[in-house]
Amino acid sequence: MRCQVGFRSLVTACCCAAVLVVSQGCGRQIPVDEIDATSSGVTLTSTDSDNALHWPQWRGPEGDGHVTDQQLPTNWSESENVLWTSDVPGRGHSSPIIVGNTVLLASAIEAESKQIALGYDLQTGQKLWQTTVHEGNFPAPREIHKKGTNANGSFASDGNMAVVAFFNNGQIYVSGLDLDGNIVWQKSIGQFVSRFGYAPSPVLYQSWVIVAVDHSAGAYLTALEISTGEIAWRQSRGPISSYSTPLVKTIAGKDQLLITGGDQLASYDPATGKELWSTPCIAASTCGTVVTSGDLIFASGGYPDKETVCINASGEKQWSDSTKVYEPSMLAAGDYLYTVTDSGIAICWDGKTGDVKWKERLGGNFSSSPILVGDLLYVADLKGNTYVFKANPDEYEEVAVNVLGSDSYASPGVADNSLLMRCGFREGGERKEKLIRIGNP
Numbered sequence: 001m002r003c004q005v006g007f008r009s010l011v012t013a014c015c016c017a018a019v020l021v022v023s024q025g026c027g028r029q030i031p032v033d034e035i036d037a038t039s040s041g042v043t044l045t046s047t048d049s050d051n052a053l054h055w056p057q058w059r060g061p062e063g064d065g066h067v068t069d070q071q072l073p074t075n076w077s078e079s080e081n082v083l084w085t086s087d088v089p090g091r092g093h094s095s096p097i098i099v100g101n102t103v104l105l106a107s108a109i110e111a112e113s114k115q116i117a118l119g120y121d122l123q124t125g126q127k128l129w130q131t132t133v134h135e136g137n138f139p140a141p142r143e144i145h146k147k148g149t150n151a152n153g154s155f156a157s158d159g160n161m162a163v164v165a166f167f168n169n170g171q172i173y174v175s176g177l178d179l180d181g182n183i184v185w186q187k188s189i190g191q192f193v194s195r196f197g198y199a200p201s202p203v204l205y206q207s208w209v210i211v212a213v214d215h216s217a218g219a220y221l222t223a224l225e226i227s228t229g230e231i232a233w234r235q236s237r238g239p240i241s242s243y244s245t246p247l248v249k250t251i252a253g254k255d256q257l258l259i260t261g262g263d264q265l266a267s268y269d270p271a272t273g274k275e276l277w278s279t280p281c282i283a284a285s286t287c288g289t290v291v292t293s294g295d296l297i298f299a300s301g302g303y304p305d306k307e308t309v310c311i312n313a314s315g316e317k318q319w320s321d322s323t324k325v326y327e328p329s330m331l332a333a334g335d336y337l338y339t340v341t342d343s344g345i346a347i348c349w350d351g352k353t354g355d356v357k358w359k360e361r362l363g364g365n366f367s368s369s370p371i372l373v374g375d376l377l378y379v380a381d382l383k384g385n386t387y388v389f390k391a392n393p394d395e396y397e398e399v400a401v402n403v404l405g406s407d408s409y410a411s412p413g414v415a416d417n418s419l420l421m422r423c424g425f426r427e428g429g430e431r432k433e434k435l436i437r438i439g440n441p
Contacts, residue, residue: 092151319354
């Protein structure tokens with residue numbers, strides 16, 4: 001999500017959250033109907049999707065913000081290197097994904113109580129289709145944080161089917177659409193008791209997508225067959241109220257599903273949903289997605305506590321720092337770990353030792369997560385600025401600051417030597433969202 005929903009101003013919001021918990025019944029739990037992978041009848045198969053040709057999920061092909069073999073401009077403005085701009089109906093923090101020649105977004109039109117899916121032509125910006133996924137049954141305003149939306153999560157796609165998750169009618173619904181915008185399947189995977197809304201995006205694992213649903217009444221992880229929506233497994237996580245999208249990585253020769261929240265970083269087997277290990281750390285609530293480098297795992301957060309940690313492949317803590325990176329996700333590059341905090345401080349750590357190499361105050365506030373293109377990091381703030389700086393462990397080395405729009409909560413997608421950004425624009429006192437393609441003409 002960037003963790004794909006905002007939850008700043010929590011010092012004030014925590015009082016409201018406490019009232020909400022009491023009104024729901026303190027400690028009330030909703031039983032999770034666990035499903036075992038060995039008895040579900042859903043087979044996991046390897047896939048040959050060429051992820052290098054598109055941006056198929058939140059934070060890209062590997063879920064880590066890394067961009068390969070792309071030549072992006074470092075400078076742009078409303079009159080420079082903007083290939084096209086298209087209106088986005090409604091509001092959302094869903095980040096763009098790109099599958100072939102189609103850019104996919106989720107959005108919510110509050111006035112019509114519609115949660116929608118959108119497809120745009122990558123080359124022209126033309127809106128190809130708009131599909132209403134849900135109409136009505138929106139959560140009450142008190143259930144959504146003032147910075148959040150009813151369309152926070154991004155799509156995930158295997159190149160044939162695109163999957164998105166929405167909070168609607170007190171449940172998390174996962175829907176599979178074809179690339180023409182037709183709903184092929186839709187399934188409620190369980191109930192959701194909201195404090196501040198729902199944020200995670202589905203993540204790809206071979207022929208499945210995995211969806212995290214963390215809430216204090218009974219959190220769970222669910223794996224679904226991407227072509228049919230059949231549930232392969234469902235695993236309880238206990239009373240965890242958090243907002244992070246998980247990461248699937250092969251670490252020390254083992255596939256691991258990594259996720260923070262509930263005062264821990266936990267690893268699960270993505271083929272079965274069974275917990276491999278968990279390490280106490282960070283905070284009760286987190287937003288960012290875990291990142292890795294080799295066999296080292298990095299994560300940060302959170303609320304109410306704050307911590308950045310490095311953990312090895314078997315769950316042993318290597319180092320800890322009191323820095324809080326809550327909404328944005330971090331980025332690992334070689335032996336170094338980079339971030340821009342919510343409050344606009346860029347930091348570089350030595351990933352192996354935890355030593356801080358440098359800090360630089362950029363100013364402003366950040367929700368979006370950085371991407372790495374070659375040796376350059378790109379990250380947008382909430383005032384319309386996108387910073388470009390080098391992945392240089394010796395010093396902060398700024399390349400450019402580009403101004404476009406008034407804010408960017410979503411994180412960028414990359415395809416065909418271009419950057420796809422979802423930005424807010426203030427027009428006549430009203431905020432509207434646009435999808436923008438940035439590239440060299």
